[in-house]
Amino acid sequence: MSSFVLIGAAGFVAPRHLRAIRDTHNSLYAAIDVNDCVGVLDSYFPDARFFLSLQSFQAHKPTQPLEYMSICTPNFCHKQHIEFALTHGMHAICEKPIVLHTAQAQELITLEHNSGKSISTILQLRLHPNIIALKERVCARLRTNPTHIFEVDLSYMSARGQWYFLSWKGDEGKSGGLACNIGIHLFDMLCFLFGEYQEIIVHYKSPSTICGFLTLKNARVRWFLSIDRALLPDSRQNTYRHMRVDEEEVEFTQGFEDLHTKSYEEILSHRGFGLKSALPSLEVIERIGQLTPIGLKGEYHPLAKALV
Known part of the structure; x- marks a missing residue:
């Protein structure tokens, strides 16, 4: 103990x-x-x-x-x-x-x-059963076709009230901004699945929503993050997660309940994720914070149409 x-x-x-x-x-x-x-x-x-x-x-x-x-x-x-x-x-x-x-x-x-x-x-999505299974399918596809580039759409919305903007989370200098505060585990998941990032573009940014385009070693990703309740597909739910990889819909909305416990089990068994594991997604977040949005042009996420 x-x-x-x-x-x-x-x-x-x-x-x-x-x-x-x-x-x-x-x-x-x-x-x-x-x-x-x-x-x-x-x-x-x-x-x-x-x-x-x-x-x-x-x-x-x-x-x-x-x-x-x-x-x-x-x-x-x-x-x-x-x-x-x-x-x-x-x-x-x-x-x-x-x-x-x-x-x-x-x-x-x-x-x-x-x-x-x-x-x-805590990089808990790496331990999610559906993400582990997806990682295996990605690796299998790359073994048969090493040059394949996956086409990915990723959406994550988690409604927040007005308190958010007055708290440290609404202060970009303290939280790292919206992409960091609610998106860090998703960017880590993407790097885990598809390799290191090569280029990133921000299309739109507001205090409640940010979206853009990310190029990874083996994927092109249109990403969309928001805490705006009005953008939720179903107003009866507070959270919406969706990912499409090529033609496959990937479900990872459920199964979060015990991922911290699994993370601790790995850490206590000396198999946990350390600083070097966290660096790829941290580099993505840091770069996002340096960019100016270019507007809705090029490879933007389909949900971004609702922003104009």
């Missing part, structure tokens, strides 16, 4: 990490958050210690060795909290995006090497 500390206990994604720690039969020594709305702890680890700041936790003298820190804090805090974990003798398990810039990732690679501790991230 390993002993964990979790920082960001009041955040949206924290319950998935709490469940993963519990379901992998480990213990939570302490939780940390600047907000005190952390009643969720009672459902998983009612005896865990709780601290309202990293400083108060640092002043505490643990009664046992602490092996892992799970990091569920806002994106712009990730680097600081990974550094804290490693310099205090803990392995880090960090939500994506692991950092906001590739230069930060390179600094952490050096720290990881010098500290002797590991940095892992």
Whole structure:
């Protein structure tokens, strides 16, 4: 049994990490958050210690060795909290995006090497059964025809209320922007399936929607991301995921429930995804942030027609 500390206990994604720690039969020594709305702890680890700041936790003298820190804090805090974990003798398990810039990732690679501790991230779509099966089909096709280029349409919509724009998520400097905040796991999935990125274009960008065209080693991808409820195909649902690869419709809307637990199982078995695994999608996100939209011309996503 390993002993964990979790920082960001009041955040949206924290319950998935709490469940993963519990379901992998480990213990939570302490939780940390600047907000005190952390009643969720009672459902998983009612005896865990709780601290309202990293400083108060640092002043505490643990009664046992602490092996892992799970990091569920806002994106712009990730680097600081990974550094804290490693310099205090803990392995880090960090939500994506692991950092906001590739230069930060390179600094952490050096720290990881010098500290002797590991940095892992959650790239859960790589563990989704339907994505694994698709990866096998992609590899089989490329074995028979190495020059084949897959044609891909990818859509992800997840409705958000007005709170989003006033929170850190609506601040591009803190979240990395919409493509990073809700799209990072999708861009990682695309790089996992089709290889490294070669070119990217942004067609349209607003605070609630962004879309563009991505060229990968083995695919051409029209992508569309939005938090605008009005664009959902079915207003009765808050989320819409869709991917078409050549003529195949790929279903990955379901099956997310236990992917964090699977991620922890892999990490604890030393098969998890580290910094180098996270770099390809981080490079895509970083490039998107540098681009100016060109308008709806060329290879744009079919859903983009609703934006004009």
